[in-house]
Amino acid sequence: MPAAETRFIDPAALARISNLSLVAKMVVQGFISGLHRSTFLGRSIDFAEHRPYMPGDDIRRLDWRLFARSDRFHVKEFEADTNANFLVAVDVSRSMDFGWRGIRKLDYARFLAGSLATFSRSQRDRVGLGIFDHELREFVPPSARHLETVLQHLARAIPPPEPDARGRRTAASDLEPPLAQLGAALGRRGLVAVVSDFYEPPEQVLAAFDRLRVAGHDIMAFHVLDPAEMDLDLDGVAGFEESGTRFRDLESGALLDLSPTRARERYREAMAEHTRALRAGLVRREVDYILTDTRTPLDFALFRYLSEREGRRRRR
Amino acid sequence: MSFLAPLFLLGGLLVAVPIVLHLTRRRREPVPFPSFLLLQLTSATARFKRRRFRNIPLLILRCLALLLLAAAFAEPVLRGGALAGSEGTTLDRAVLVDRSLSMTVGNRMAAAREAAQEEVSGLGREDRGIVVAFDGRAAALTELTGDRGALAPAVANLSAGGGGTSYAPALGLAGRLLPASAGRRREVVLISDLQRSGFEDGRPQPSLPPGVELRVRQVSVSPPANAWIADVTVVAEGREQLMVSAEVGFAASPATPEWSGEIELFLSGRSVDRKVLTAAADRMTTVRFDPVLRPSESLAAEVRLPGDGFPGDDRFRLVIHPEAAIRVADLGGNPPSIYVSEALGVGVAPGFLLDRAPARGEAAVRGALEEVQVALVRDPGRLDPDAMRALGDFVEAGGGLVMATGPRRLSRAASEALAAFAPAVPEGFVDRDPAGRLGDLVPRHPVFEPFGGEGSALLGALAFFRYRILSGIRPDATVLARFDDGQPAIVESAWGEGRTLLFASSLDAEWTDLPRRAAFVPLLHRMVEVAAGHERIPIAYRVGESVDPGAAFRLPSGRGGEAEEVLADSPSGERTVLDGTDALRLAEPGFYRARRPGAAEFRQIGVNPPLAESDLRSLDAAEVRIAAVAAAEGEAAAASPVAPDLPGRAAAWLLLAAFLLLLVSEAWAANRTVASRIAG
Numbered sequence: 001m002p003a004a005e006t007r008f009i010d011p012a013a014l015a016r017i018s019n020l021s022l023v024a025k026m027v028v029q030g031f032i033s034g035l036h037r038s039t040f041l042g043r044s045i046d047f048a049e050h051r052p053y054m055p056g057d058d059i060r061r062l063d064w065r066l067f068a069r070s071d072r073f074h075v076k077e078f079e080a081d082t083n084a085n086f087l088v089a090v091d092v093s094r095s096m097d098f099g100w101r102g103i104r105k106l107d108y109a110r111f112l113a114g115s116l117a118t119f120s121r122s123q124r125d126r127v128g129l130g131i132f133d134h135e136l137r138e139f140v141p142p143s144a145r146h147l148e149t150v151l152q153h154l155a156r157a158i159p160p161p162e163p164d165a166r167g168r169r170t171a172a173s174d175l176e177p178p179l180a181q182l183g184a185a186l187g188r189r190g191l192v193a194v195v196s197d198f199y200e201p202p203e204q205v206l207a208a209f210d211r212l213r214v215a216g217h218d219i220m221a222f223h224v225l226d227p228a229e230m231d232l233d234l235d236g237v238a239g240f241e242e243s244g245t246r247f248r249d250l251e252s253g254a255l256l257d258l259s260p261t262r263a264r265e266r267y268r269e270a271m272a273e274h275t276r277a278l279r280a281g282l283v284r285r286e287v288d289y290i291l292t293d294t295r296t297p298l299d300f301a302l303f304r305y306l307s308e309r310e311g312r313r314r315r316r
Numbered sequence: 317m318s319f320l321a322p323l324f325l326l327g328g329l330l331v332a333v334p335i336v337l338h339l340t341r342r343r344r345e346p347v348p349f350p351s352f353l354l355l356q357l358t359s360a361t362a363r364f365k366r367r368r369f370r371n372i373p374l375l376i377l378r379c380l381a382l383l384l385l386a387a388a389f390a391e392p393v394l395r396g397g398a399l400a401g402s403e404g405t406t407l408d409r410a411v412l413v414d415r416s417l418s419m420t421v422g423n424r425m426a427a428a429r430e431a432a433q434e435e436v437s438g439l440g441r442e443d444r445g446i447v448v449a450f451d452g453r454a455a456a457l458t459e460l461t462g463d464r465g466a467l468a469p470a471v472a473n474l475s476a477g478g479g480g481t482s483y484a485p486a487l488g489l490a491g492r493l494l495p496a497s498a499g500r501r502r503e504v505v506l507i508s509d510l511q512r513s514g515f516e517d518g519r520p521q522p523s524l525p526p527g528v529e530l531r532v533r534q535v536s537v538s539p540p541a542n543a544w545i546a547d548v549t550v551v552a553e554g555r556e557q558l559m560v561s562a563e564v565g566f567a568a569s570p571a572t573p574e575w576s577g578e579i580e581l582f583l584s585g586r587s588v589d590r591k592v593l594t595a596a597a598d599r600m601t602t603v604r605f606d607p608v609l610r611p612s613e614s615l616a617a618e619v620r621l622p623g624d625g626f627p628g629d630d631r632f633r634l635v636i637h638p639e640a641a642i643r644v645a646d647l648g649g650n651p652p653s654i655y656v657s658e659a660l661g662v663g664v665a666p667g668f669l670l671d672r673a674p675a676r677g678e679a680a681v682r683g684a685l686e687e688v689q690v691a692l693v694r695d696p697g698r699l700d701p702d703a704m705r706a707l708g709d710f711v712e713a714g715g716g717l718v719m720a721t722g723p724r725r726l727s728r729a730a731s732e733a734l735a736a737f738a739p740a741v742p743e744g745f746v747d748r749d750p751a752g753r754l755g756d757l758v759p760r761h762p763v764f765e766p767f768g769g770e771g772s773a774l775l776g777a778l779a780f781f782r783y784r785i786l787s788g789i790r791p792d793a794t795v796l797a798r799f800d801d802g803q804p805a806i807v808e809s810a811w812g813e814g815r816t817l818l819f820a821s822s823l824d825a826e827w828t829d830l831p832r833r834a835a836f837v838p839l840l841h842r843m844v845e846v847a848a849g850h851e852r853i854p855i856a857y858r859v860g861e862s863v864d865p866g867a868a869f870r871l872p873s874g875r876g877g878e879a880e881e882v883l884a885d886s887p888s889g890e891r892t893v894l895d896g897t898d899a900l901r902l903a904e905p906g907f908y909r910a911r912r913p914g915a916a917e918f919r920q921i922g923v924n925p926p927l928a929e930s931d932l933r934s935l936d937a938a939e940v941r942i943a944a945v946a947a948a949e950g951e952a953a954a955a956s957p958v959a960p961d962l963p964g965r966a967a968a969w970l971l972l973a974a975f976l977l978l979l980v981s982e983a984w985a986a987n988r989t990v991a992s993r994i995a996g
Contacts, residue, residue: 095350105350199351229350240347247355248346255346256355266358274354 050074085142085190086120088113088150089130089182090157091175092137094250095199097159099294100228100237108294109195109224110154115298116193116305117154121147125191131157132178139185162253175200175208183215193305195222199251202277209287220288220305223278227293232260232267319390321938323534327386334378338371374985381978388971391938407443407501408460410490411435411471414508416451417628417859417905417929419476419535424509427535431507432471435533436464446493447471450486451479452860452926456493478628478859478905480926481514483940484523491525502528509536510935513928515943532937539932540625541572543595545579545632546927548619550855552641552667557607562619562632565930568597575624581605582618583636610665611638614870616907616920629930633907633922634856637870641667642848643688647707648675648698653824655831656694659840665855668844678702682709689848690716694823696734696742697724704733711737712812716847718840719816720823721784738816739793739809740786746803751779751828754805756798762846763796763806763817766838774835780805780828783821808846817843856922862899869910869919884910887923 050063053073061075090113096106117127121144128142129150138153140146175196182192192212198205198221212219227233234240242261249256275291282289290304319325349355411432419425432447439445439462446460447470457470487504494502504524508514510532524530546563553559566575574597580590589605614637621630644660646652649672660668673684673691675698685691691707693699696719699707711717721742726734735741746752754775757764767775775797786804789795793809799820807818823840825831830839845852853870857863865871865882873880882894887906894900902908902923909918 098348098350197350199353201353226350232355234347234349237347246346247349247352249352250348250350252352254352256352258355258358263355263358267354270354270357 049077051077084125085128085186085188086125087128087130087142087186087190088116088193088195089132090154091133091196092131092157092159093133094159095197098229098250099226100234102294105197105224105226105294106159110157111298112222112301113195114151114154115302117147117150119302129153130178130182133160134174134177136178136181142190175205176211179208180211183212186215186217189216191218193220193222195224197225198223198278202274202281205278206281206285209282209285213285220290221282223275223289223291225293227295230271230293232264319392321390321936324389325386327389328383330382331379334375338375371989374982374989377978377982377985381975381982384971384975384978388968388975392967406499407440407503408494409435409439409443409445409503409505410448410494411445412448412450412486412490412504412506413474414481415449415474415476416481417476417478417925418481418509418511418932420628421540421626421932422536424535425476428507429471429474431533431535433468435505436467436471439464448486448490449474451477452482454486454489456489460493478925479903480860480929481511483514487524491528494528496527503531504528505531505533506940507533507535510534510937510940512933512935513931515935530941532940534937536934539569539934541569541575542567542626542930542932543575543621543624544629544930545619545621546600548632548634548856550636550665552663552665553607555641555669556610558610558636558665559604559607561602561604564593564595564601564603566595566597567932573597577622579603580620582620583608583615611636613638614919616922626932629925632856632924635920635922636665636855639666641669642690642844642850643669643671644690644692644844645671645673645684645688646692647673647681648693648695649673653694655825655836656823659837663841676700676703678706681706685710685715690718690844693719695722695724697722697726699730701727701729701733704730708733708737711814711816714813716814716849717816718843718847720819720821722822735788737811739807739818740789740804742784742820743787744785745782746785747782748780751781752799752801754778754797755800758794758796761796763842766842767835778828778830778833778835780821782827786818786820815847815849817847856924857902858924858926859902859905860926862901865894865900865910868921871910871912871919881913882910883913884908
């Protein structure tokens with residue numbers, strides 16, 4: 001993962017803004033202004049109308065002929081190039097309710113999903129939303145008018161309650177049932193972005209994506225992780241000691257005594273193996289796999305998203 | 317090593333505090349983690365054995381600091397030899413068990429027996445032990461032996477007696493019973509309630525020989541509230557009656573700040589009177605019973621309090637004797653002296669009976685003196701020569717005469733008659749301004765017996781503004797006291813069978829403040845008693861006293877005045893046969909009985925617990941240790957300067973210094989731990 005550049009917005013700063021809609025717009029607008037220097041333009045070829053030039057508009061879209069006639073700057077608006085369905089599926093299982101030295105993964109996922117939806121809507125896509133843990137909890141079908149609904153549902157998305165005292169598993173993520181439900185619910189082929197920490201064996205994750213793929217959807221997988229869980233480095237957390245720490249599984253409530261010092265190398269290897277297996281399996285299935293941690297600016301993630309999308313178009 | 321205050325070692329239990337803290341602080345919330353999916357893959361090699369304690373070095377520091385503090389307060393005494401390992405591992409141990417009356421309080425004696433059994437059973441195979449029981453005296457119950465079978469029964473049979481407490485004899489005996497021998501350590505274990513009175517001033521101070529260690533085991537700490545009968549007096553109440561009064565003391569406890577109950581008088585085992593008494597803490601309260609008839613024969617009496625935490629001192633036993641009051645004739649006692657009549661109106665039984673008698677006429681005076689033991693003359697100038705001669709005959713025949721001086725001058729004839737039998741003759745006045753004082757007393761004379769010790773100040777405070785010069789002092793007379801100008805004040809002499817005491821000043825208040833002073837009543841009483849030849853015999857005795865059985869029991873003299881055997885039975889029935897010269901040691905409270913061989917009638921005396929036993933306040937073990945060891949340490953240091961004992965204070969200070977050092981280390985270590993946590 002490339003290092004974040006300074007022009008991107010720090011997710012932790014965004015986390016201080018409670019209005020998800022505003023966050024998404026800030027991210028997307030910043031992202032679009034950044035696209036001025038980008039090679040990815042995202043244009044359509046079907047002209048729709050003119051509109052007055054606004055600062056920030058690409059000057060290459062100025063209609064010089066019209067300027068010659070009217071002595072005013074106008075840019076050309078085109079019809080959406082895809083008018084496709086875009087659905088973002090967000091994992092709200094308890095494992096997403098984790099964050100150390102930054103924002104929670106769930107918040108990051110909400111910002112990311114909101115930004116994706118906002119950006120897609122700006123691209124004239126119909127946007128929809130799926131919220132799931134081990135089952136599909138919320139579903140907003142893609143529509144040109146559903147952006148606000150999507151953002152509202154995202155803002156209200158909360159993880160399920162804590163496991164009970166006996167550690168009974170309550171709401172761990174289980175991708176296959178909700179993705180299968182999504183596949184069935186989405187009538188028209190479209191682009192599905194799945195945002196999750198993918199804490200399942202890779203073969204189960206891949207099987208879940210297969211349920212979506214058979215319906216003909218293009219899929220992007222955003223693998224969101226906290227930096228602390230990537231390195232097993234929780235130094236500073238109350239109760240954490242390098243020599244020995246008792247961990248509690250957020251999903252099951254199970255306890256585990258472990259020496260982080262002794263386990264760290266092995267854990268990193270396991271994490272690398274896990275992401276490698278996911279990446280390899282998803283790439284084989286033509287699923288775009290984007291691994292991001294919660295320190296990565298959201299517009300950078302959008303950049304990755306757009307990059308993957310343009311690449312996909314070119315491959316077509 | 318031994319400890320002066322081993323109870324403080326219990327403070328070592330405080331180590332539980334840091335241990336618990338280090339355990340409880342461990343109980344933190346576990347660290348939340350998103351999923352164990354990958355973490356579990358590492359657990360096979362990375363699981364750790366969960367430590368029960370956190371920051372073990374810090375915990376050790378803290379525990380060590382607390383243990384040092386407890387040890388410092390316990391005041392260890394380290395023997396130099398023991399440190400150097402020069403003394404052998406075998407031990408000679410003397411177990412001193414207190415069996416004084418105060419050990420009957422609560423379960424003190426049982427606790428003492430238990431402690432003694434522990435000490436005996438704790439002896440090693442090569443060790444030797446000896447059991448010593450003590451109260452006011454000490455006695456070895458066993459020999460110094462390694463046979464525990466001989467020691468254990470001696471301990472088991474121990475019981476508290478009625479004696480007082482004195483530690484010096486016990487420690488002295490123990491020191492003598494433990495012979496110094498190479499390779500053997502000597503130890504004395506004192507098991508007692510550590511009653512403070514056992515160390516009071518005036519008693520021999522306990523000490524141990526050098527090289528003998530002392531360990532103190534206190535079987536009781538907090539004394540119960542205790543009411544006790546400190547003393548009982550019997551005073552004459554007129555010719556036919558006696559009044560019994562008791563002094564009751566009360567020592568409060570936090571639970572019982574005040575005491576109230578009935579005090580009862582028994583005569584010959586029959587209750588004759590009872591009074592309700594409320595005793596305030598730390599004060600003596602006097603209870604007067606209703607007058608009783610003067611008995612016709614010796615009568616055993618007892619004053620009882622209801623039982624309390626210490627029943628051993630709730631009874632006072634005494635014997636009231638039938639003797640009549642000392643009859644005194646006040647010659648020329650008109651007008652009567654209110655001071656004299658009041659002073660002689662009270663008095664310890666048998667008391668005094670004062671009659672007025674004429675001062676003139678030989679026949680009248682002789683008649684007046686026929687029934688009396690003592691003639692009292694307040695102003696000899698009132699007596700004519702005939703009366704004076706009759707008085708001389710009275711003295712010669714065995715009567716007693718107490719003569720003061722007065723304003724009237726003696727006639728020449730009366731002076732000559734007086735000079736024939738009296739120790740001196742009063743002459744002219746001496747006026748003193750400022751007042752003269754008494755001094756130069758004959759010590760230990762019966763007249764001044766009530767003024768022993770601090771009481772002598774009472775006599776020194778008397779002011780004499782006028783007195784007569786006593787001239788013509790007979791060679792066989794004794795000047796008992798002089799004024800501060802050297803003039804005789806009280807002169808005594810014998811004449812025939814009788815005795816005369818001549819006082820140079822007045823018994824009325826014109827010439828001196830004596831009648832208004834506290835010294836007046838006892839001084840007059842003693843002068844009359846000495847003149848009458850009356851010997852005071854106590855009405856009650858204390859445990860620990862040794863008495864002449866013939867006098868104490870008022871036994872009839874042996875044939876021909878020779879000493880004769882006495883059979884004495886103790887209250888517990890133990891019979892002692894005493895020859896005529898033996899003293900009887902009173903070892904237990906109760907009524908002792910005695911008689912001459914062949915006599916059918918027993919005489920008895922009442923014996924009561926030592927008064928000091930009623931004071932249940934105890935000493936700190938450290939005080940006992942210091943008192944007993946100090947002398948030994950001094951001697952040991954002189955004898956063996958190379959390996960001196962390390963006395964408790966020095967060792968304690970060393971431990972305190974170590975404790976402070978550990979405290980600083982602990983603070984540094986704790987700060988470092990916190991700092992590293994914050995930095996992390």
